[in-house]
Amino acid sequence: MGDVLAIAEQRDGRIRPVANEVVTVAASVAEGFGGTAHAVLLGGAGVGEHAGDLGGFGAEVVHVGEDPALEGHLPETHAAVIAEVVRSHGYTVVLFGATALGKDLAPRVAARIDAPLASDVTRVETEGDRVVGVRPIYGGKALARVGFEASPAVLSLRPNAFGTNGSQAAGRIEPFTPTIPEGVRTRIVDFQAAQSGSVDVDEASVIVSGGRGMKGAEHWSLLEDLRGALGPGTALGASRAVVDAGWRPHGEQVGQTGKTVAPRLYFAVGISGAIQHLAGMRTSQTIVAINKDPDAPIFAVADYGIVGDAFDVLPGLTAEIAALRAEG
Amino acid sequence: MDIIVCVKRVPDTETRIRFSDGATAIEPEGVKYILSPYDEFALEAALRASEASEGGQVTVMTLGEEDSQETLRAALAAGADAAVLLSAQGSVTMDGLATAKALASELKNRKEQLVLFGVKAGDDDQQQVGPMVATLLERPCASNVVSFEMGEGVIRCDRAVEGGTEVVEMDLPAIVTLTKGAFELRYASLKGIMAAKKKPLEVKDADLAQARLTVERLDYPPERAQGRIVGEGVEAVPELVRLLRDEAKVL
Ligand SMILES: Cc1cc2nc3c(=O)[nH]c(=O)nc-3n(C[C@H](O)[C@H](O)[C@H](O)COP(=O)(O)OP(=O)(O)OC[C@H]3O[C@@H](n4cnc5c(N)ncnc54)[C@H](O)[C@@H]3O)c2cc1C
Ligand SMILES: Nc1ncnc2c1ncn2[C@@H]1O[C@H](COP(=O)(O)O)[C@@H](O)[C@H]1O
Numbered sequence: 001m002g003d004v005l006a007i008a009e010q011r012d013g014r015i016r017p018v019a020n021e022v023v024t025v026a027a028s029v030a031e032g033f034g035g036t037a038h039a040v041l042l043g044g045a046g047v048g049e050h051a052g053d054l055g056g057f058g059a060e061v062v063h064v065g066e067d068p069a070l071e072g073h074l075p076e077t078h079a080a081v082i083a084e085v086v087r088s089h090g091y092t093v094v095l096f097g098a099t100a101l102g103k104d105l106a107p108r109v110a111a112r113i114d115a116p117l118a119s120d121v122t123r124v125e126t127e128g129d130r131v132v133g134v135r136p137i138y139g140g141k142a143l144a145r146v147g148f149e150a151s152p153a154v155l156s157l158r159p160n161a162f163g164t165n166g167s168q169a170a171g172r173i174e175p176f177t178p179t180i181p182e183g184v185r186t187r188i189v190d191f192q193a194a195q196s197g198s199v200d201v202d203e204a205s206v207i208v209s210g211g212r213g214m215k216g217a218e219h220w221s222l223l224e225d226l227r228g229a230l231g232p233g234t235a236l237g238a239s240r241a242v243v244d245a246g247w248r249p250h251g252e253q254v255g256q257t258g259k260t261v262a263p264r265l266y267f268a269v270g271i272s273g274a275i276q277h278l279a280g281m282r283t284s285q286t287i288v289a290i291n292k293d294p295d296a297p298i299f300a301v302a303d304y305g306i307v308g309d310a311f312d313v314l315p316g317l318t319a320e321i322a323a324l325r326a327e328g
Numbered sequence: 329m330d331i332i333v334c335v336k337r338v339p340d341t342e343t344r345i346r347f348s349d350g351a352t353a354i355e356p357e358g359v360k361y362i363l364s365p366y367d368e369f370a371l372e373a374a375l376r377a378s379e380a381s382e383g384g385q386v387t388v389m390t391l392g393e394e395d396s397q398e399t400l401r402a403a404l405a406a407g408a409d410a411a412v413l414l415s416a417q418g419s420v421t422m423d424g425l426a427t428a429k430a431l432a433s434e435l436k437n438r439k440e441q442l443v444l445f446g447v448k449a450g451d452d453d454q455q456q457v458g459p460m461v462a463t464l465l466e467r468p469c470a471s472n473v474v475s476f477e478m479g480e481g482v483i484r485c486d487r488a489v490e491g492g493t494e495v496v497e498m499d500l501p502a503i504v505t506l507t508k509g510a511f512e513l514r515y516a517s518l519k520g521i522m523a524a525k526k527k528p529l530e531v532k533d534a535d536l537a538q539a540r541l542t543v544e545r546l547d548y549p550p551e552r553a554q555g556r557i558v559g560e561g562v563e564a565v566p567e568l569v570r571l572l573r574d575e576a577k578v579l
Pocket of ligand 1: 210211212213214238239240241242253254255256257258259269270271272273274275276277280290291292293296308309310311341365
């Protein structure tokens with residue numbers, strides 16, 4: 001046995017990039033066990049159209065459950081259906097993406113199947129027939145290596161911490177008829193979209209964050225321009241000082257009491273680098289700091305720094321990056 | 329309406345964390361402990377809801393060791409009416425499902441229609457105990473809630489979700505996990521601290537199952553390679569962009 005199940009997240013019927021990452025990890029864990037990787041994709045009618053693409057990341061089988069009740073994201077409903085898939089196939093490892101949805105769903109599934117859960121894992125390994133995860137704790141001040149005394153083991157994976165490994169393979173699609181639980185006592189009554197088209201800070205591959213050094217909400221257009229120059233996949237972030245001042249919404253806050261992120265590239269502009277901010281972004285691949293104080297602690301974690309006034313540096317930086325991208 | 333808030337004692341976010349080679353837990357000496365930051369939001373939300381409904385007790389509950397009494401007293405000083413310490417035989421671990429089972433077995437016998445949690449604890453960051461308790465008790469649960477309003481037999485919550493705010497309505501009894509709301513926290517007054525000494529704090533034995541998620545080792549995070557100051561002011565921009573493209577290969 002030793003089969004691994006990846007929960008593939010979709011939004012508005014489209015498979016999200018994080019699903020490819022979770023399937024990639026599932027395939028490598030399955031290989032370690034000599035088992036196979038499966039994926040499960042749930043949604044409304046037609047969601048399975050591109051499910052075979054997950055095979056390109058290593059899913060040999062993609063279970064597709066379509067039902068109008070799965071179109072929205074009522075977590076109770078999704079959790080019940082996923083638990084049923086896990087039980088009926090007997091997986092040894094179940095993997096989620098640690099996105100907002102995944103973090104809400106994984107504990108409900110874990111409780112249903114009575115399995116321990118390690119959340120927001122940044123590394124996964126196999127040791128013989130065991131899976132081991134590494135997860136940051138105490139705001140990233142320590143890394144815990146964790147093992148499981150139960151099967152299945154459930155893990156949620158921090159987006160962008162693993163990467164993908166694609167091929168041309170296609171997965172075998174196995175449609176199933178989900179059993180929709182009755183008597184769900186949660187109703188989604190409204191959704192107020194923030195800015196349309198904006199990327200979520202949790203999953204962005206590039207983040208432009210501003211701190212109190214930006215001096216006021218009215219100066220955010222400078223950061224928006226930089227985001228625009230960096231292209232799609234770029235999100236705005238903020239320090240808590242900025243959120244507390246009401247300049248930006250809490251959804252953008254990075255840090256111990258905000259989002260934990262691991263983008264390819266993180267810009268910290270006018271952010272001092274308090275320990276609670278670092279807790280949210282220190283696992284970013286490349287960190288750039290712009291701060292007028294050469295002794296700001298953010299420079300201790302930054303790969304590259306510019307000492308200077310953000311109001312001078314940002315327009316130049318935006319122009320230079322826009323020019324680079326225009327070259328192609 | 330009566331509300332119960334599950335809270336946890338965790339190291340202060342500013343505290344330096346130390347552990348020895350091969351250790352599976354941190355050294356407690358010199359660590360300052362606080363009420364977990366999101367649990368403060370949950371407590372504040374509970375106090376506000378009980379004030380708005382004129383009456384109703386707010387109880388705080390923790391699964392922990394003797395020293396958690398201090399944390400519960402702090403919550404009483406901030407305005408909670410009563411506290412329960414589920415005294416763990418053996419230590420509380422990262423296994424959130426074991427914690428959730430111990431909390432659920434107490435909660436199922438209590439009559440509060442609303443149970444609040446922090447969205448995640450400041451030590452383990454597991455972000456799981458609230459929804460697990462809800463699943464075990466078969467109650468509806470809204471996570472990452474910014475604010476809520478009580479109705480006739482229902483609760484309406486604003487959840488911070490990807491791309492915006494989702495409004496959900498749940499039938500009571502229900503469970504809510506709180507993120508940071510748009511309100512200021514209150515701090516304990518001297519009067520509150522005095523009053524807290526007289527408020528009830530009940531200690532009960534918890535039935536905490538063996539952890540099945542185990543820490544095998546702690547490590548310090550790898551030091552980030554020494555970065556470099558590329559230069560000063562806007563003149564440094566071309567060099568920065570060159571390094572991002574050619575050296576870091578991230579553009
Ligand atoms: C329990 C707890 C949880 C917390 N959680 C978080 C969290 O999740 N996220 C978080 O970010 N913080 C968090 N904090 C707060 C944290 O301690 C800091 O207060 C906060 O990060 C500071 O934000 P800042 O860097 O924007 O502001 P400041 O510390 O005020 O820094 C502003 C920086 O801007 C620079 N600057 C000023 N003007 C300019 C200019 N013109 N150009 C360039 N640079 C300039 C200054 O040199 C300074 O370094 C938490 C604190 C506590 C106690
Ligand atoms: N030992 C505990 N006792 C009481 N409540 C807890 C305990 N551990 C976690 N919680 C609650 O569950 C929330 C989420 O914790 P976690 O899932 O560990 O991140 C916390 O904010 C608390 O509200």
